Amino acid sequence: MNFALVDEQTMKIPINSRQKSTFKILPDYQKLVDTIKAKIAIGELKPGDSIRSENFLSAEFDLNRLSVKKALALLENEGYIFSISGKGKYVGQNNSNHYELFFDELLILGEKYEEVKIIEVNVIRPNHEVCEHLKLQNNKFVVRIKRVYLNENRIKIFEITYVPYYRGMPVVEREINYSEFPEKVMAKKKMNTISKKLSIKAGVAKGALSKIFEIEDGEAVLIVEQKKFDENNNPLIWTRLFFYGEVNGLSAVASF
Amino acid sequence: MNFALVDEQTMKIPINSRQKSTFKILPDYQKLVDTIKAKIAIGELKPGDSIRSENFLSAEFDLNRLSVKKALALLENEGYIFSISGKGKYVGQNNSNHYELFFDELLILGEKYEEVKIIEVNVIRPNHEVCEHLKLQNNKFVVRIKRVYLNENRIKIFEITYVPYYRGMPVVEREINYSEFPEKVMAKKKMNTISKKLSIKAGVAKGALSKIFEIEDGEAVLIVEQKKFDENNNPLIWTRLFFYGEVNGLSAVASF
């Protein structure tokens, strides 16, 4: 179709390969990204090595400095390199102990959970542990919500959530949407979660917990504690989840 | 010192506030980032809402379009917004079930581990599980390395690592650096880890494992399986770690 245009473009363009003909071409900066990633991968660039200056790379790869900057910014963003202002850029440590963890209590039971049931909603005086987690004085009240998640007709997750109580909060069970209660409360009070933290432990089921899961005492359970914070880093909600059974695994990925 | 310079600068600069006087000032794009983050936080911008066009923001905030782009690129990178080429940018789902997990077996015991000991190095025929994890045929050999991590004079982590065996591999214990063996092997064979995966489970200590930790059967242990892959997504190494004790927690953070 536009073969004439291709020529026109190649004419217009000074030296480098900006022409985008009928087939797709990678952006200039991406080529540099790939080049540097490859050099790191084969060990030509080792942790601590300095990256040539932007001006050098700009000349070497026949790129505009901004393209070089963009490439390096991407690499920095992904942790491949780091930069010291006024000095230069350096290859980072490849010991990336930094994983991405996907955690969604509703999705963790394989493809789908089958049912979520609230088994208790109560306003209580928090114990010491809860006060500490929610940074509350112990004369305040909290709402405690116990929920279970079912999969294949068995309880696989038991969850206890604590939210600070405020006047007018809909605590009566029939007033609330079963599977979304804490989220609704937070939306209503305009509490916006800015950050979340997970803490992961192992435990052994005993007593009440075993009864909930309908298992013998002594089985392993995975314990995940989730805390949500607002923009001032104040805790908004604290949740402890107990996972039982084969579908227990959490998984995490590190991208290099 | 340079009061005169400040005036000179303000004269030179057309409208916007580019002058950097004696006190530090945020870059232009950062202000826009903060503005948009705040609007998302207070709910003025909700998931699915479209972001005004780059040209509009450029005019509205009196910024160069590249500054706007940079701000939006940062927001996109952090998952606040996403973009559809040719259409526009949109506020993303705040359901970030995407956490950052820091995992380093050497650092997980509080500040420092005190000692790492290799308790076994052997070349073995892999069982079915190991074959599957390392994508090996079962006529191949693997090196099995058992290590323990000590803290406060007690074994807190027990680790089993499987690496495919190749000729000339230094399997004799005295030939190797105790705490870094698998890493050295991989460096020698130029096996470059490109990605890693973690899988986290709960278990109960029994038999040999209890003996290693010097505990009674029935205590909870956290099980973390780590697999490293090369650039073609072939498994290079598979490690299973058992954590015991109070210092067991892994933690993860979601940034919004």
Add this chain to the structure above:
DNA sequence: GAGTGGTCTAGACCACGAA
């Protein structure tokens, strides 16, 4: 003072989506 990265400008062309 020279070199580096960080930021910014005022233009430009492209591919894409929608009307």
Add this chain to the structure above:
DNA sequence: TCGTGGTCTAGACCACTCT
């Protein structure tokens, strides 16, 4: 055809580090 985001150019000034 028009508006959008994606990419790029050829300059510029700044703060920082090193010598």
